Amino acid sequence: xxxxxxxxxxxxxxxxxxxxxxxxxxxxxxxxxxxxxxxxxxxxxxxxxxxxxxxxxxxxxxxxxxxxxxxxxxxxxxxxxxxxxxxxxxxxxxxxxxxxxxxxxxxxxxxxxxxxxxxxxxxxxxxxxxxxxxxxxxxxxxxx
Numbered sequence: 393x394x395x396x397x398x399x400x401x402x403x404x405x406x407x408x409x410x411x412x413x414x415x416x417x418x419x420x421x422x423x424x425x426x427x428x429x430x431x432x433x434x435x436x437x438x439x440x441x442x443x444x445x446x447x448x449x450x451x452x453x454x455x456x457x458x459x460x461x462x463x464x465x466x467x468x469x470x471x472x473x474x475x476x477x478x479x480x481x482x483x484x485x486x487x488x489x490x491x492x493x494x495x496x497x498x499x500x501x502x503x504x505x506x507x508x509x510x511x512x513x514x515x516x517x518x519x520x521x522x523x524x525x526x527x528x529x530x531x532x533x534x535x536x
Contacts, residue, residue, distance in 0.1 A: 399418060439496075456476075461473050478524075489521060492517055
């Protein structure tokens, strides 16, 4: 959503896309309404946290999970190769979600607006995340 200007008169409320000091309808004062930089910084912080924390977990658990995927067994992971692969996929999707949040936040900070493509890709990524979560938990609970 790009910045818009809206009339501050409560009986008017007219909005325009171009900068205007006076309302074209009633002549009242106009106020700029745009994206909050706080939202951009929140997306950046969330993205960095997701990437950093999941990356750390992946670095710690990745070798055991990769060994299970490659050989079918590991001293540190007692699940199957399919379960290890599902857990790795979950880690990768969460890191990708963090990268998307980081890039989206930087874009919002630089441009001052939210791009529709980021909204669509984020919603699709949420669907992918839910699918991978469901698949991972169903595989892990099947052996319990």
